[in-house]
Amino acid sequence: MAAFRTPVTATQTCSAISLRQCADDPSPETALLITCLRGLPYLVPEDVDWKVLLDLARENGVLLLVHQSMFAMGADMPGFFRIAARECQAFAEWLAEELKELLQDFRDLRIEVLPLKGPSLALTLYGDVALRASNDLDLLVRRDDFPRCETLLLGRGFIGLGPAGEHDRRFIRDELLVELHFELASPRDFPFDIDHIWSRSRPHDFRGQPVRAMSDADLVLYLCSHGLKHGFSRLIWIMDVARALRGWQPDAYEEMVQQARREGLQPYLLIGCEVVRAMFPQLLPEALDIATSASPKAVALARAAAWRLFSENRQVVINDYRGLYLQAEPHVLRRWRYRFRYLMPTYSDYQWARRHRVQSGLMVVVRPFRLLHKYGFRKALRIAFPRS
Structure with missing residues (x-):
């Protein structure tokens, strides 16, 4: 994976980025973006192109995180950059309120819901719904409840975008897109045991509404598989995995690695970890390295696969x-x-x-x-x- 230098005013050297064209010819804005996300101290160069930085942050889904970092560093951000961040925050808050209302509807029907990604994930990983941008709501329900959930959404003015597929159905109302899942992903490509996902889930709360939340290990495995499906082509998907791995007890990492091996999900986990290592090495827990050291061959293969994500054409990957x-x-x-x-x-x-x-x-x-x-x-x- 290509290495590049941050602007001369930054304090660290960045080793990799997600977009191949930037890895081949990295810009100062790209280097500054990575440094912001790594949580390292930095100074904003006077000649930074804020419009380029804004486009990069939007494309990678990290505008809110970059704005937070810039604000904390006391950076003098131009007005259009601050306005774009406020608009993104406002949409995230609106999406959170829409989720709260839907959860109330599901609760009235005594239907358990496990939100995927979206505002709930933002709250879990970043502590604030306004720190992770989302475009839609992904909701997991039990297969037996799926018909009632479809009826509920249609009764609330949503329009079904085609019939149900192998794992979900999409609905839209005005600007709100909802993906209703009864599986996490296509079972043929990602062999999650959905019954075990539900049995390991725990009661949680989203703005006063009861929800289910995945176990820590299941969340990491899901985020790794989701990121790989999309070639980890956006930095937010790498950040999500890094954040989900924080703060565990050392033995919990070993239990997750064993679970991934039992369920045939080890490649997803290891590739996700190697992508985090390449992009945000200081965020990868040392205890996870110890937990994976028992499978050196699997780690080496995953590292080679992760290398491809940074070296090949994105669409191919x-x-x-x-x-x-x-x-x-x-x-x-x-x-x-x-x-x-x-x-x-x-x-x-x-x-x-x-x-x-x-x-x-x-x-x-x-x-x-x-x-x-x-x-x-x-x-x-x-x-x-x-x-x-």
Whole structure:
């Protein structure tokens, strides 16, 4: 991963950034952005381009964190930068109030809700809903409650954006987008045991409304898998993992590593940790290094996979997270299980079958040909058998 220097007035050298083009030719604004997020002391260069810095902070979802850091350092921020931060804060607060109202509706129906990301995650990781920007609300409910939740949202004026997929359904009302989940993600790509997620969850509170919250280990594993699915292409996803790993007892890290290994989620965890190490090394707990040292081969594979996230074209990486998993999984049997699971028909495959009047039972045979048509032979082969 390419190294670069912060502005001459900063005090540290940054080792990596998330955007490939910035890693190849880093700007002073990029270096300043990373230094802000690392929590290191710095001085803002007089020639900083605040518009470039604002665009970078927005693109990476960290405007609120950068503004907080600048404010704490007493930086003289231009008016448009402060206004942009206030607008982002106002939207975050509005989203939090919308979440509170929805939680009240779910409580009236005695439906348990586990918010994913959004204002609830901001409060958990950053201590303030106005420190993490979000665009929508992601809510996890039990599969048996899902039909009632759909009815509730439709009755509150939401419009369904298509039918339910493999793990969620999207709804919109005015500017508010809600993703209603009954699984965390596609089970074929991210093998979370949703029943165990619920059983390990704990009672929590969001602005006076009862919610469920994931266990600390489940939250880290979810954030790692979510970040990998998107190629960790935004700094906020790396910050989320780093924040979620803070403040544990040493033995808790070992328990999380063992859980990840049992559930086939170890590659996601280790890749996420290695990305944090590359970007925010001072935020990675030393006890986690000790916990993962028992699996040196898995760590080495994950480090190589994380390297690709910083060195390859972003679009290739985002579409190739399955290949990253396979590259980082040290167990041969689990790699083959993952390949076979990827070949099983998806919800979109069955939709395609209905549109083309193809018997659903034939999709087991048709699925490989659809993959070849979508990716081409060389890319499909690379995903299933990534280079070491």
